Amino acid sequence: MIVGPADRRYSALRSTYTKRGTPAAIALPRSASEVADTLGHARTHDLAIAVRSGGHGLAGTATNDGGLVVDLSTMDEVTVLDRDAGLVRVGAGARWADVAAVLGRHGLAISAGDHGNVGVGGLVTGGGIGWLVRSYGLTIDHVRAADVVLADGRLARADAEHDPELLWTVRGAGAGAGIVTAFEITAARVRDVGVGQFVFAAGRDGGVLRRWASTLEGAPRELTTAVTVFRDGGSAVVQVTAVVADGNAGRVRKVLQPLREIGPLLDSRVDVVPYPALVSPAHKHPNVGQQPVTLTNGLFTRLPAEAVMGLVHSGRSLVQLRSVGGAVNDVAADATAYAHRHQNVLVLASVFPPQSRAALESQWRGLAGSAGGAYVNFESARDRAAFARVYPGRTGERVAAAWDRYDPEGLLRPGTFGPG
Secondary structure, three states, X not given: OEEOOOOOOHHHHOOOOOOOOEOOEEEOOOOHHHHHHHHHHHHHOOOOEEEEOOOOOOOOOOOOEOOEEEEOOOOOOEEEEEOOOOEEEEEOOOXXXXXXXXXHOOOEEOOOOOOOOOEHHHXXXXXXXXXXXXXXXXHHHHEEXXXXXXXXXXXXXXXXXXXXXXHHHHHXXXXXXXXXXXXXXXXXXXXXXXXXXXXXXXXXXXXXXXXXXXXXHOOOOOEEEEEEEEEEOOEEEEEEEEEEOOOOHHHHHHHHHHHHOOOOEEEEEEEEEEHHHHHOHHHOOOOOOOOOOEEEEEEEOOOOXXXXXXXXXXXXXXXXXXXXXXXXXXXXXXXXXOOOOOOOEEEEEEEOOOOOHHHHHHHHHHHHOOOOOOXXXXXXXXXXXXXXXXXXXXXXXXXXXHHHHHOOOOOOOOOOOOOO
C-alpha cells in the first residue's frame, strides 16, 4: 500500500517523533515480498529511502523530504516460539509496549527501549540499550536470527548457519545492509522489577555524578540506571531512574540503598511493578514531529564528571547518562557490529530549536576528546566522523565491507555515513 500527500492518512504517517518529514510517498508493506517490491519502486523512480519501524526515531533518519518512507508498522508480530527456551519472534514494526505486553503474560522480557513508543527494528539494528542492560546486555546480544530484505530485493535468512556475516552486521549496523522484517530473540525470565526514582541537588563540582558512577561500578548487575541532569533556575538537579531486575521488595531496597546516599536527596520513590509497566501501551502516541531535537553522545570507561557538569552549565543542553557495563561487557568486541565492550557510562546531550548542531558541538567539545566511541541510535550526525566514532577501527572496516557487499549502490545509506 502506498500513501501519497493527497491521502488523508499522510499527515499521520509522514513524520517521526523528532522530525517532520515531507516524503513523496509512504509505503506500508505487509510482508517481506512487499518490502522487496517497495525497494524496486524506489530504485525505478530514483527515490531516496528512509526506513521506519515505530516512528519514535530519535536520530531523525526514519523520514525524509521528497523520498520514499518504508513504514514497517503493519509487520508487528510478537510470538513466543519456545517459552522454556525464551525464544520469541518479533516483527520489526512492533513497538516495545506491545512486545512487553505479550511477553509479560509468559513471565519473559527483552531489555530494549526506554519507552513503549519505540520501534523494534530501529532500536535492535543499532544495538539496544534498555532498562535491563546491565543484567541482560544489549538486545543484539540475544538476536539469534533475522529475516532481511536486501537492497536488491533478495530475501535472506541471517543466522549462525545461513549467512553469519549478515547476522553479525544486523547486530549493530543493520541499517546499512538491508531492511530487517523480523527477529528471533532470546528473552530473559523477568516478571516484576523494582523501580526507584531519586532527585538530588547536583552542586557544581560533579560530586553527585562521580558517586553515582562509582556506585554503579560496584553494584550488582540487577541494577541499571538512567540519569537526567538539568538546571532548575541557577542550580543543577540530578534525577535518577533505577531499575532492579528482581521482584523481591526487600532485595530491591537493599540494592537501591547505596544510590540514596550519593548526594543531598530532594525526593524519592520506590515501587515494584510488572516489567511491562516500564514501557506502557499508554506511551503509544502519534508521531508528528512534535519534539525536534539534535543529539550526540559518547561512551566512557570513567565518567568525566566535571566535564559533564560543565556541559550542563555552559549551555541549554539536556544531558542524560546511562549505565552500561555489566553483561554488555561480557561480549567480545568483535562478536557484533557494536564494538564498545569496555565502557561503563554513556553520556547523551540534546539541544532543541532554535539551537543548532553547531551549538551542540560547541557545548560538547569538552567531552569529545575523552569519549571512547558512540552509540548510533543516539547520534543525529550521519557523516564520516560519526561513522568512525560509532564503528571504530577494524569494526568499521568490517561494517564498510559488509555494507558494500549487501548494498553496493548505497541505496539504504544516508548521506556520507561511511568510512572516510
